[in-house]
Amino acid sequence: MIRAALVLGMMLTGAATAGPIGDADRGAALFQRQCSACHQIGPEAINRVGPRLTGLFGRRAGSVEGFDYSKSMARMGSDGLVWTMQTLDAYIENPKVLVSATRMRFRGLQDEQARSDLIAFLREWSDRPRDIPEAEPTARRSTPQLSPEVLAIRGDPEFGAYLSSECSTCHQRDGSDQGIPSITHWPPEDFVLAMHAYRQKLRPHPVMQMMAGRLTEEEIAALAAYYAGID
Amino acid sequence: MTGPVLRVTRRTFIGTTAAALAAPAVFGQTKPRVVVIGGGPGGATCARYLAKDSGGALDVTLVEPNARYTTCFFSNLYLGGFRDFDSLVHGYDGLAAAGVTIAATTAEGVDRDTRRVTLGSGDVLEYDRLVISPGIDFRDGSVPGWSLANAEVMPHAWKAGPQTKLLKSMVESMRQGGTFCMVAPPNPYRCPPGPYERVSMIAHLLTQTNPTARILILDPKDKYSKQALFEEGWQTHYPGMIEWLGPDMGGGAVEVRPATMEVVIDGEAEKVDVCNVIPAQIAGRIAEIAGLCDETGWVPVDPLSMASRVDAGVFVVGDASAQGDMPKSAFSANSQAKVAAMKIRGELTGSRVFPAKYTNTCWSLIAPKDGVKVGASYEPTPEKIASVESFISQPGEPAELRRATYEESLGWYQGITADIFG
Numbered sequence: 256m257i258r259a260a261l262v263l264g265m266m267l268t269g270a271a272t273a274g275p276i277g278d279a280d281r282g283a284a285l286f287q288r289q290c291s292a293c294h295q296i297g298p299e300a301i302n303r304v305g306p307r308l309t310g311l312f313g314r315r316a317g318s319v320e321g322f323d324y325s326k327s328m329a330r331m332g333s334d335g336l337v338w339t340m341q342t343l344d345a346y347i348e349n350p351k352v353l354v355s356a357t358r359m360r361f362r363g364l365q366d367e368q369a370r371s372d373l374i375a376f377l378r379e380w381s382d383r384p385r386d387i388p389e390a391e392p393t394a395r396r397s398t399p400q401l402s403p404e405v406l407a408i409r410g411d412p413e414f415g416a417y418l419s420s421e422c423s424t425c426h427q428r429d430g431s432d433q434g435i436p437s438i439t440h441w442p443p444e445d446f447v448l449a450m451h452a453y454r455q456k457l458r459p460h461p462v463m464q465m466m467a468g469r470l471t472e473e474e475i476a477a478l479a480a481y482y483a484g485i486d
Numbered sequence: 487m488t489g490p491v492l493r494v495t496r497r498t499f500i501g502t503t504a505a506a507l508a509a510p511a512v513f514g515q516t517k518p519r520v521v522v523i524g525g526g527p528g529g530a531t532c533a534r535y536l537a538k539d540s541g542g543a544l545d546v547t548l549v550e551p552n553a554r555y556t557t558c559f560f561s562n563l564y565l566g567g568f569r570d571f572d573s574l575v576h577g578y579d580g581l582a583a584a585g586v587t588i589a590a591t592t593a594e595g596v597d598r599d600t601r602r603v604t605l606g607s608g609d610v611l612e613y614d615r616l617v618i619s620p621g622i623d624f625r626d627g628s629v630p631g632w633s634l635a636n637a638e639v640m641p642h643a644w645k646a647g648p649q650t651k652l653l654k655s656m657v658e659s660m661r662q663g664g665t666f667c668m669v670a671p672p673n674p675y676r677c678p679p680g681p682y683e684r685v686s687m688i689a690h691l692l693t694q695t696n697p698t699a700r701i702l703i704l705d706p707k708d709k710y711s712k713q714a715l716f717e718e719g720w721q722t723h724y725p726g727m728i729e730w731l732g733p734d735m736g737g738g739a740v741e742v743r744p745a746t747m748e749v750v751i752d753g754e755a756e757k758v759d760v761c762n763v764i765p766a767q768i769a770g771r772i773a774e775i776a777g778l779c780d781e782t783g784w785v786p787v788d789p790l791s792m793a794s795r796v797d798a799g800v801f802v803v804g805d806a807s808a809q810g811d812m813p814k815s816a817f818s819a820n821s822q823a824k825v826a827a828m829k830i831r832g833e834l835t836g837s838r839v840f841p842a843k844y845t846n847t848c849w850s851l852i853a854p855k856d857g858v859k860v861g862a863s864y865e866p867t868p869e870k871i872a873s874v875e876s877f878i879s880q881p882g883e884p885a886e887l888r889r890a891t892y893e894e895s896l897g898w899y900q901g902i903t904a905d906i907f908g
């Protein structure tokens with residue numbers, strides 16, 4: 256839970272101070288070091304371990320022809336997740352914020368400047384980079400700061416069990432996941448991250464945006480504790 | 487965006503729990519008894535949660551005459567040929583396994599003074615708390631010319647079962663180029679988008695087997711749930727097939743003549759081939775017998791608990807309740823039942839009581855893989871269960887999203903039936 260608190264803290268601090276677009280040259284070097292083992296970008300790029308990243312901006316998540324995505328990424332795509340400055344920033348900072356069971360094995364890039372640089376580079380290979388708006392400080396939703404203390408709340412599983420009756424109308428306790436993902440035995444940290452991403456409307460699903468939007472910090476923690484420990 | 491949120495703190499938990507403990511409702515050697523009337527989404531959910539969460543501390547009896555329950559939800563998909571009938575049918579073994587006693591009979595009388603329910607079998611059940619979830623009945627005379635006695639000729643199919651099968655066979659054997667007519671109900675009624683989903687499914691069926699057929703909807707409402715989405719879908723998938731007449735076009739004041747298969751619109755008789763009459767609705771009759779209904783025919787309840795406004799020992803959930811903004815749906819009934827179960831356990835066993843929360847989402851299928859949804863979350867206020875936030879699918883959404891919405895509805899059906907029946 257502590258790690259979730261730190262990561263989220265950073266995510267939200269970042270949101271308050273998003274600066275201008277980064278340096279694409281520095282981004283290119285970063286891409287070379289951190290991404291190119293799995294991803295290609297450019298006119299000739301093909302899918303390898305990861306999908307080709309040419310034309311990434313404005314593309315629906317999980318939509319590159321011929322690439323075999325994780326179920327989680329495909330679901331986000333059909334829910335309507337589109338790669339923009341804002342969603343890419345969140346994904347690169349911590350992939351699980353947006354896609355819980357992504358196959359991209361990448362720990363995340365915490366340094367905000369580095370993310371801006373990388374995004375500036377990725378953007379050069381998108382269709383009409385000039386038309387893609389710069390990241391203004393107002394381009395993201397301003398979210399109330401969540402202190403690590405609030406996020407480190409120990410969830411009350413008994414309260415979570417009651418609250419879960421709202422979830423179990425759709426998400427089956429036995430972990431079946433036809434059409435609706437399983438949330439049973441979800442690691443609490445991922446649970447908390449995902450709920451906050453819905454609250455901020457980074458994740459696109461309207462039912463979940465509404466459900467998460469009305470949960471308090473304490474309720475999210477309670478649910479996470481309950482679902483992690485379900486029999 | 488967050489609506490006004492009921493802040494839950496540890497302090498309020500202790501407060502409510504202590505209050506419940508200070509005044510336990512029942513003492514004695516026997517376990518507190520809860521009788522639940524009606525084994526639909528409201529009653530079965532409530533009975534199962536009461537038994538399962540009290541770990542044997544309560545004696546829970548479900549009174550339901552039918553050995554198996556057929557869901558109205560997804561019965562339109564059966565009409566459209568997307569599901570077989572058996573997939574709609576559920577038994578009560580899961581409830582029995584959770585410790586619920588099943589009384590396979592009807593409740594005929596409720597004496598709230600002595601806290602007794604009289605059964606069709608002649609037995610009498612005593613209760614400490616009573617839950618009533620009888621669903622709906624039809625308001626006599628709401629469609630001139632029609633009564634329940636005509637349901638074999640002009641089916642309602644608004645309670646799933648033989649009526650649903652009858653309606654489907656009538657549509658299948660309709661003459662080529664014939665007219666299917668629906669008399670739609672006035673508000674409030676069970677499942678607001680239901681009539682229009684039904685029309686979509688019948689249009690889908692007819693498009694394949696009887697493409698020159700026509701569908702006529704006679705509607706006393708000037709607007710209806712998900713209207714823009716249905717209209718767009720009908721235009722796309724079934725152009726020229728569906729005609730909707732609202733009250734300004736005579737759709738409001740119709741009379742039907744089952745003997746001649748006619749509907750009378752604005753004084754003009756028109757011959758139709760299949761006629762689906764969905765009358766105005768009221769709470770299931772046992773609620774009236776129990777003296778719980780107001781002049782509207784529904785049961786006013788306390789939004790904080792789902793207890794009747796006139797008797798705090800009787801909880802009424804599901805379609806029969808008049809609670810405010812929630813639509814009459816299986817999702818709502820399931821959500822309300824869990825709140826009632828928690829409150830009842832708190833009162834009878836001193837278990838922790840948390841603030842009530844309610845939600846609803848209704849999915850509808852317009853055509854193959856073209857699903858839409860509408861939903862909201864709710865909070866209790868002293869006056870009513872009030873909608874605090876809502877969403878609805880948008881016209882013109884990509885096919886991919888509509889497909890995902892449809893698949894989600896399949897997941898929902900599995901999820902909610904497991905939650906209701908175990």
Ligand SMILES: Cc1cc2nc3c(=O)[nH]c(=O)nc-3n(C[C@H](O)[C@H](O)[C@H](O)COP(=O)(O)OP(=O)(O)OC[C@H]3O[C@@H](n4cnc5c(N)ncnc54)[C@H](O)[C@@H]3O)c2cc1C
Nearest residue numbers: 524526527528558559593620621677804805814815816817
């Ligand atoms: C065509 C159609 C489509 C629908 N689609 C959806 C949908 O997609 N999603 C959704 O959420 N909802 C849907 N609904 C609505 C949903 O079916 C109802 O809201 C839901 O069934 C209400 O549950 P309930 O427990 O209040 O009543 P019911 O389901 O009607 O259950 C009442 C039960 O009580 C029993 N009973 C009645 N009187 C007595 C008595 N005196 N003694 C003993 N038992 C008694 C009955 O036998 C019945 O089993 C749809 C409805 C229709 C008609």
